[in-house]
Amino acid sequence: MGDTVSHDVSILSALTPILLGPAFGTAPDDLSYRISSYCDSFKMAKASYVIPRDPQMFAFPSTLYQQLQTAHSQNKPHAVKALLECLKTVVEKEAKEKKLMAFS
Numbered sequence: 001m002g003d004t005v006s007h008d009v010s011i012l013s014a015l016t017p018i019l020l021g022p023a024f025g026t027a028p029d030d031l032s033y034r035i036s037s038y039c040d041s042f043k044m045a046k047a048s049y050v051i052p053r054d055p056q057m058f059a060f061p062s063t064l065y066q067q068l069q070t071a072h073s074q075n076k077p078h079a080v081k082a083l084l085e086c087l088k089t090v091v092e093k094e095a096k097e098k099k100l101m102a103f104s
Helices: 011-020 055-073 077-084 086-097
Strands: none
Touching (some): 011 055, 011 086, 055 077, 077 086
16 A cells, blocks of 8 residues: 555554553454555455555564563463464454455
């Protein structure tokens, strides 16, 4: 999506509450945008959606690593798995809500 379009939600706004907990906000209910609303070339095609990027996403790997270290040191394998699969979970939830195919 172009630099001229601003969005209130991003992939990071969905991941932050999962990684850091509810004290850091709640995940948005509607995360994706229909591309045809912004690009006429997509108007005649099947519905296509995009989840906006976030300029602060560069910090995601270190935040994820810190949370993984904490979960591992507390011997919580379920928490480690949930953290590792958080991005997949967010994308699959959004795809299900939009009735789209998600990756396997």
